[in-house]
Amino acid sequence: MPGLGASFGRGGATNFLEDLSNADCIVIEGSNMAECHPVGFQWVMEAKARGAKIIHIDPRFTRTSAVADLHVPLRIGTDIAFLGGLIRYVLDNDLYFRDYVVAYTNAAALVGEDFVDVEDLDGLFSGYDAENRMYDEDSWAYEPANPPESSADDPAEAAEQEQLDDAPAVRESDQAQAAGSGGPPIPSKPKRDETLQHPRSVFQVLKRHFARYTPEMVSEVCGIEPAVFEQVAKWVTSNSGRERTTAWVYSVGWTQHSVGAQYIRTASILQTLLGNIGRPGGGILALRGHASIQGSTDVPTLFNLLPGYLPMPHAMQHSTLDEYCADAAGKAGFWGNKRDYMVSLLKAWFGDAAQPENDFGFDWLPKINGDHSSYRTIADMIEGKVSGYFLVGENPTVGHPNGRMNRFGLANLDWLVVRDLQMIESATFWKEGPELETGEMSPDTIGTEVFFMPAATHVEKDGTFTQTQRLLQWRHKAVEPPNDARSDLWFFFHLGRILRERLKDSTDPRDQALLRMTWDYPLHGETRDPDADAVLREINGTGPDGQPLSSYMQMKDDGSTSGGCWIYTGVYADGVNQAARRKPGSEQGTVASEWGWAWPLNRRMLYNRASADPDGKPWSERKKYVWWDEAAGEWTGVDVPDFEKNKRPDYVPPEGARAQDALAGDDPFVMQGDGKAWLYAPAGLVDGPLPTHYEPVESVVENAFYGTQASPTVERIDGPWNRENPSRSEVFPFQVTTYRLTEHHTAGAMSRTLPYLSELQPEFFVEVSPELAALRGLTHNDYATLVSARSAIEAKVLVTERVRPIKLRDGRVVHQIGMPYHWSYGGLSTGDSANDLLGIALDANTHIQEDKVSTADIVPGRRPRGPELLEFVEAYRRRAGVASGRVGVNGRDPVEASAGEGSTQ
Amino acid sequence: MTSISSASPGLAGNDPSNRLFGPLPDVSADAGYVEEHPARVGFFTDTSVCIGCKACEVACKEWNTLPMDDSHGVRDAMGMSGMSYDNTGMLGANSWRHVAFVEQTRTVDLPMPTFGRPGDDRQGSGPSPMTPGDGVSLADAQQSSVLNAEALSEFDPQTGQSGADKQIRWLMSSDVCKHCTHAGCLDVCPTGALFRTEFGTVVVQGDICNGCGYCVPACPYGVIDQRKDDGRVFKCTMCYDRLTDGLQPACATACPTQSIQFGDLDELQARADARLATLKGQGVETARLYGRDENDGVGGAGAFFLLLDEPEVYGLPPDPVVTTRDVPAMWKAAAQGAALIIGVAVSAVLGSRKR
Amino acid sequence: MTEGITTPGAGWRRADGPGERKPPKRYRKGGGRRGRSAEQAMVDDAEFTSYYGRPIIKPPVWKTPDVPLYLFLGGAAGSSAILAAVADLTDRPTLTRVGRLVAGGGSIASVGFLIHDLGRPERFLHMLRVIKLTSPLSVGTYILSPFSAAAGATAAVELLDWFPRLKRFGGVVSALFGGPMATYTAVLLANTAVPSWHAPYKQLPFVFAGSAMAAGGGLTMIFTPVDEAGPSRKMAIAGATIELAAMHKVENDHGIVSEPYHEGRAGTLMRAAKTCTAAGAGLTAVAGRTRIGAVASGVLLAAGSLLTRFGVFDAGMASARDPKYTVVPQRERMAAREAGQQVGQGEGRSVTR
């Protein structure tokens, strides 16, 4: 979540669910919280019962809208325009929380002279490289307070890396996400103008940047009345400030856009201006959709990250540990200790084999040099570049956009291991995939060897999930898994054990990492299940005495400490599994610090130093949370202070201070290099220091702001299996959005297979307005076919007034189609797969796909069957001027003959 | 031994102790629990906070191990109903909780001088008593609508009419057996399979029911139904088994927003009255309690509701009356009819010439 | 518009969709589907709201023809038993014998139908667990059991010609239970939430009493020599008259709830029933003393009675399936109550209940 990471320093929700009940106004935008997080929604309802205003901003009228005070039906993909309008409203009417903004944000920082805003380049920032479709971020930098050399340990190395930062291979590799816990590194602290009047101060840059976002413009772009906008603005601003707070809630309604990270940035700017970050009832709450999706980025199985948001070493920049740590060495903020964290990680992985002499085994780590993300890998599979694939509790042929492309990828593997509870579609694609019917694949042509390895459920294994507010909760095993079912811990441990046995006599350097790594966990029971508790201890780390560390502050770079994920250090503090704590909530205050354990260091609300004024006193009695206790000489309050406990509010860093010592007593954003919340992000995002409204990649509307239609940095993966619908095409005239329903879970393996859930939403359907139904002759509860340049699918039609056409200022009407994506051919509740309709276009910051907006056509009746389906879709492509989508066997090379016929270009 | 005549309003015709109809202060005592018994328990379902998640439906089925609806696990038998997000359809033998989804729109032909919409009965008409006084002006409070305010959008895409104000709302309500004070199902059951528990609830005893089906049309709410493959009837038990273990019913336990509240009935009634007053104070004129009134046709319900529209909008009868209220009169008519037959037969015989 | 009402599960948009959008006539009650009673409505346009046209109450799960046949046979057997007993006392041996056989046969068959209708027939004896005066089926069990035992035994000994004294005793016992046997079934139907059964609860026992006599008279007439069948004819004519008169009230006195008796299959059945009953009664009066006339009119009377049972059964089922018949009368009742409360506080309760 670079959106939050670049703004505040950590890529996690700033507040926690229960804290929503302290809000005076809650804006739910880009989230259908009542449907997707019903139990978390109780805290919204609690706030409502206490008199808070609930605003739901969403293209669709959902179950969340039904209980909100106000529903704002903006056009899909226009959130930046709406939020930008609010920012302008706040700035123009002097409604920002001035004391907060001056003290805790980079509003006073000066931006370098080279920076040119989108205003002057018709939608592009300075530094755009049109050939590679990338930015060089150098011109976005602050005007430094001191020359940069003075604060880096290794100026030459840092400068060299700075240059390499611009290489496409480095940019593609998604270093930005390393801002997950620690803001992006900046060369030095900026020059400041505390009056905010300097024309190059961030504050003035911001004002100019958002000057265009007038209520009229918002109204036109979002398709809502100015009065609606004004109502939201009034509620939000009158419920922010010293006495009151507004909370913002989002989920994948924001992230799954080509400019998703910038959506979050826009909200971050607004919430920062309003002084709502780090304060009770405020914040930005990111709602995650899976039990441990936060955990899966904290302890990542992601190509670009090591545990704790340490970046994966890059071939061009990080050939040694010193190089790896060069950018952080000497920096202010907690990233200044990067070397401590990395060495501890290497000690955790390689144990005694990691020694100072061998760079603690740094060289054993594989290096990345480009985009190795999931979709790129699928394209590589189709080209036959990947031999084997593990799917561990994931069903990409249903849950990922462009199911057909995903199936082609799987069909070109040598082998595939699927670990799941049910026989999912990604395991049966060779047998039942829709491409069998169209003739594009057949078992005779698919050489993929498939192993289905049954998995254990959540009650059949010990372990921790990290939920949406960074809280780790331990699950105790209740029963043994049946038959061959095993935990994933079992599978990977024993796979590693077997591999190590096979190679135990190898002297090949490439095998040394495997052989030297620590791999000796206690085993339990007949199945010899590894001890998850021991793994958690390793993640927590140990000190020189072999005892668990209680804080990452104890980590050293001399090899005397270990720790598998530095941000999780403390989860085993005092030798106790803190994640397993279950002191009843009724016996604790609202913060309930003794239930589970939250990173970092059990702090439930991040940046909570900001709940007090620069002098350390609460901004107001009503919103007091953490404050400075002068008598005790420490920070105190209802939560663990997200600040050094004894650092005085009036502390000023001495010259030459580094890491946390370089942050002042009124720098609440402790992971940022300057200790401030970033209204302007001089680094950390690849698509601009400020959010800008672009239309989605597939849009039926022209960008009213600038000549640049869509984000200039969108990442595309081109091939006959991933054609893009042209913008503003008459052939694909309707906007489509995908989403979940309460009754189902993601790709459906955990819900379509269960009778009680299946019967509640038994069929795939799409939601359309009565107007669109009339326009296209669609019949309620009958079939319709949706077509894109990728494929055509059929669905039952639910005609509902909850979906509304948007009328633009020029009289054009934008029709929107809603499409839940849970279905496929397997399970009890079945239907075509919504994701087969979607293409893959990615946010360059995150490589997350734009699921939430695409275009399509819709016609009454069922779709053609068999090969006719291919011809049907191909005809659409021809009409839209899109290149042919015909493919050869298993999706490989396009068939030359029909390409000639199909592609006129 | 109690004499039958005094204890049997069914035949006696008069009902001085309200055993067939009207308020009954202690339903359990009426059913023989004369010694100490638990307080009468019930459900208060506040539909104004229902988010339609259907957790109640699933938690109920899970606890009571009910079969899937209709299809018995055959996937082809499942289908979308087209009734908004309601694919359960109605209460039945396999669905003891049913969440209704009602989508409503209406057009208000009024100009928009303010954000408030005059004439809208869902419009807030004053500062909410819950609203803290600081920082919110009276005008702001007046601008708040209590339910959603889709209405703020002036443009009606249908007519293109400006000034026409289309409002939408989506009502959701979890229906359940009402556990009536005077329960038709219980009273017509000829086997004693249906009985009243010590908690004042009405429960079917599966070891007794012989599937006569009489309770099915006797329920004025259409709650109880027969399971076709089993032959017996089933309905909500208010988790009688859980109650005996001191637990709440499964649905109330699960309900994320406390739309379903379980507890002692008198306590729930007080809570509901307060909630209604709050909503009325916020200008929700259409809010009303349903099944709360002990003077209604079933003597008040053990499971009652706060609704935001007329009961029939949710599929509930507006003024249900327990059928057995009239059973004395029916027996009287039947006796007269029987006497008439004897009279006619006797006179026919006597009046006929013998051969 | 009515399509939506009668097709459960159809889209509400059909009834209220874009094509039919017009300004609401009066305050719209909101969602669900608003309907109007059918063309031939006997009451003024009844606007009402429902939940997607779904029924509010559950239609009875009773099977047809089992239950209508049970009603018919119970009635015919009950009146025949009485007729037989009185005939026996006045020494009409053939009529006695025929009456006892009809009563016995009818009662045994009706027990069969009743048990067959149970979801768990093997648990029939659970009916004897309790005695519930509030349950017509419980009371009915304690009527049907002695009645069918007595009538069945009487018919059996009649056929075998054993124990004449016992026969008379059995005949008297069955006659005692014969009346209740014929009319309790009316309470069985009326004591439900089914609108078109419950509303006429005061008339239905008389319909069933009349119908029972018409059937009993008719059936015994067929098998009894005309000379001896005078009582049968008289009872049949009287029964038919009572049935028609009572049925007329059922069909006309209950506002919208009377409607199902005129419409659809129930309407057809009721019209056929009245025709048969009236024709049977007329023919009895005119030609009942001839053998052919007796048989023809007896068959007509029995058919009329049978059709009445099917018609009443069907009308009830139809009224249960359409929410209109549940909502509209209740709304009218509420309106009346409100009006009553405005007139005088004291009347409120009696007016509405």
Added chain:
Amino acid sequence: MTRVKTWLESWPVYRQLTGSDPLGRGTAARSKATEAVVSRTATADRVVKSVCPYCAVGCAQNVYVKDEQIVQIEGDPDSPINRGRLCPKGSASKQLVTSPSRTTTVKYRRPFGTEWEDLELDTAMEMIADRVLEARRKGWQDEDAGYRVNRTMGIASLGGATLDNEENYLMKKLYSALGAIQIENQARI
């Protein structure tokens, strides 16, 4: 005599006539099964603390176990997050564990095969190990574009976000030691 009385008292009609429930509505009508009713939460052998595996709210669950079978899963009222409440998916999570359609044995599809075949778990593990080594070798790169990379491009992985932290940790550790880098997770999606 007592036997007759016991027998009589088991007849509800007798209880109706002699007891406090003449209408047969309550005490008189109670059956044997009703008298013996017991909640299966009360008879469970143990209650195990767990967390719901669906969305990320992190609702705590109480898992009731009887004879090593899950008999009930419901919200843990002690949790400050969900306060004992669950959504429909959480409420259905017992079905997730006990689902009859769950596949609990290893299935194998050979290249160009048309049907699943059965395989012993141990055999499958050995076969997978063979293939991992081969794929690793095939895709191995010491250098790429002149830079040392020390990795294999032959193996990719995609995990769901319902993996435990401990599982993710071992996976990342093992893959990194193997040199596999195309390691992804639902968290990207």
